[in-house]
Amino acid sequence: MLNAGDRAPDFSLDSDSGKTVSLADFPGKTVVLYFYPKDDTPGCTREAQAFSEALHAFTEAGAVVLGVSRDSAERHRKFRAKYDLGVTLLSDPDLTAHDAYGAYGEKTMYGKKVMGTIRSTFIIGPDRTVKHIFSGVKVDGHADAVLALVRGGGAPEAPRAAASAAKTAAKTPAKRGAVKAPAKPVTKPR
Template sequence: MTDRALLEAGTEAPAFTLPDQDGRSRSLADYRGERVILFFYPEAMTPGCTTEACDFRDSTAPLEAAGYRVLGISRDAVEKLRRFADRDGLEYPLLSDPELSVHHAYGAYGEKNSYGRIIEGVIRSTFVIDAEGRVAHALYNVKATGHVARVRKLLGI
């Protein structure tokens, strides 16, 4: 099992460029000057990840009105992300990180408890990144259900 470095509030958010569900390259730098909610989820089209993604979808308007852009990231292939976005009406970018390099940079991959077993995998995590590219909030080991409501409360939205 691997150790993982956890990000803390105030640290520079790791830079990245990844393809979205349409194959278009997206970089964190593209959002400089805007606030970003970046959420890592284990696998597209699974029950928990669908719940979380749809909760973000349903909160996109108030989040954007408050100045936040939502980005989802998983290790799924671009084609699977396209099917996920189409199936569930997800209009925000879903980013593909099959090599897990961005997951590792954010500490969103490593040891976790899965039904009583310690395994290595994607750790459901959310990061709020400020307009200057710094981590404002780093939330690790979050639950899919109710998470978006907690993020909105944390942000006063």
Template sequence: MSTIPQIGQPAPDLSTPDENDNPVTLSNFKGQWIVLYFYPKDDTPGCTTEAKDFTELYQDFSALEAKILGVSPDLSKSHCKFISKHNLSITLLSDPEHILTEAYGAWRLKKFMGKEYMGVVRSTFLISPDRIIAYTWPNVKTKGHAQAVLTKLRELAGT
């Protein structure tokens, strides 16, 4: 079981395809803040709410030079459908082998109806332009989360 990166630690690098199968690494976003959020599955109620909330605030994040990256085990094809169906303006990354999810400690033991299993625990990481973990939300509730991330980003970016 992987550990969750802590505030002040270097952000684990990533190399995973986006919804268009283009490889994405942290170096793609030199000098930018990154909102890296992990979610269980495309087009499910909570995940849709979270993606739409981040999309709604996309311009506010962009104004602060922040890039929003959503990560799930879904394949690129699923991400394309999800983006198209809900008119999302965020980037979605595919992590079917859970490599990135495990590196950020978001692949954890979950419980549902008395059964335990490994899965994606909704988590968000705010990564500074110098690639340091600036803030973490290890157990996210979707309602109001995108706004809370934006508020923290404004505080940390000094705006």
């Protein structure tokens, strides 16, 4: 398992454009390497779209974004064309990069333990060290959190997490001594 501060493992994977892509192809750049389970599925599509929508901002920040799954380069081409994606998609059918980055293993899906891709993102600095790792990624708000770190700021709270916190607060019973909202006045019939 990789940790922040470790040297990022190199890789050579086929891309959706038909070229082989390696980490060494991006000297002086920050590389955002995100692993996802499968092309053209709801969560993976939303994640690829979010990274694609923010691609210009990543480029301005000196970063490239690479998505990796076990899907073939041909399937990546179709996925990219169907949703007009801007990110480069890499094919890792043999799990070479997945294993090197710890992005494949046991996870829980629908309450069952299964082996599969662990949705995760690695921010790799120009010096090729891992700067930040997101593991067990929740898709909504993720691209924004990654972009904030790439720009040098903290990760913003994901919108879904904020909404969840608000719901929890609304459901939490009032504690002893807390001020309660006044009850509705009871009107008696005349």
